Amino acid sequence: MRIVISGIPIDVQKKNIKNMHLQVKPPDGHVVISAPLSVDDKAIEAYARTQLGFIKRAIAQFQEQPRASRRQYVSGETMYIWGKQYFLVFKSDNQKNSFEIQNQNIVLSMSAKSTVKQRDAYVKEEYRKILKEEIEKRLPKWEAQTGLKCDSWQTKYMVTKWGACSTDKKKLWFNLQLAQKPYACLDYIILHELTHLLTRKHDATFIAHMDRYMPNWREVRKELNDSRLDYYEAQDESPLQKLIDQSRYDDIRDAAIAYIQEEHSGDAKRLSVIDMEIENVIHIEQLEDGVIAFDVIASCDVEMPSASRKGYFNERWLKIHCQVTLGIDMSGFRIMSVGNCEPQEESDN
Structure with missing residues (x-):
């Protein structure tokens, strides 16, 4: 169902929940209200009108936020290396790439005559060289300082994570897009993933270790998570990889946050979900002709309100059951349910 308030379209989703929730979602600031099944349409419209001021401010923030556009790799486009802005100049050269x-x-x-896909692949490899060169300099310093050492590391383009750690293999992964962010962000991710060799969870041990070696890590994390992700069109993705793109990650994250906050709706202090990472996609099956279902396993860092401790985090694991329609664009994505699940080991999937 969709309603329109002061010219603003609002999607209404009725669910088996206790309270009404309103969200203004990225990337364009579209508005969604989740309402209990028992609430009638007039009550929902009245609720939306009471939130109109917040809605307009939130939409304005999305519209004003700088975002990377779909790259064509032509002169005049903006690019970033280690947080510094550059302007792309494209020169035709049939002899060599540089x-x-x-x-x-x-x-x-x-x-x-090179295609956008070819230019994108070449630029990604250049970013990889830049990132690997810096990791080779910084990682040994953090290993010596912390006493934690990985057995191997690798770079890859990731949609939902800045980094990852396979604790059993002692292998670290770094997102290619880190080469675009300030050096402090790379240092934070190196320390973050090294710390997971000490403890897989974001528990008191993790926080104490981060506080010891990077007292301002919370500020750096916020800068990184608030920064702009570059636009890369995954033109050669497999159908399986297309299950989780950036927009669906946002929808899954919103559903996870709403689920956790609904559980704690009666608490005096409102908790906040700081980070959510998709750990795996499992139980992929075809329900009927043209429709497949799958479960997304996600871990969430929840900052718990506490009078005695600052920045106390609780790790929550959720299973988000989803459906999608098969086809070229994998449309018709729906989140069917959200529930708790047991912690799982880091997956290479």
Whole structure:
């Protein structure tokens, strides 16, 4: 169901919940109200009108937020390396490909007949070189300082994580997009993932270790999570990879937050979900012709209100049951249910 208040379309979803929730979602600031099954349409409309001021402010924030556009890799586009802004200059060169920083510009030389996909793949590899060079310098310093050492590490493009740690293999993963962020963000992720070699959870041991070696890690984490993710079109994704794209990650994250906050709706102090990471996609099955179902396993860091401890985190694991319609664009995505599940080991999937 959709209602329109002061020219603003609002999607209404009736669910088996106790309280009404309103969300203004990225990337464009569309508005969604989740309401109990027993609440009538007039009550929902009245509730929306009482929230109109908040809705308009939230939409304005999304509209004003700088966002990367779909890249074509032509002259004039903006690019970032270690938090510094550059302007792309494309030069036609049929002899060799090159990627060079010249003052305020990044000069990309490739064939004029090269496709966007080819340019994107080449630029990603250049970012990989930049990131790996910096990790090779910084990781040993953090290992020596903390006494924690990984057996191996690798870089890859990730949608939902800045980094990951396979504790059993002592292997670290770093998101290619870290090369675009300030150096402090890379240091934070290196320390974060190294600390998981000490404890897999974001528990008191994890927090104490982070506090000891990077007292301002909360501020750096906020800067990283608030920063702009670059737009990369995954033109060669498999159908399985298309199950979780950026927009569906946002929907899954919103559903997880709403579920946890609903559980604690009666608490005096409102808790907040700081981070959510998708750990795995399991139980993929075809329910009927053209429709598949799957479970998303997610871990959430929940900051618990506490009078005695600052920044106390509780790790929650959830299973989000989803459905999607098969096809080229994998449309018709729906979240069917959210529930608790047991912690799972880090997955390479």
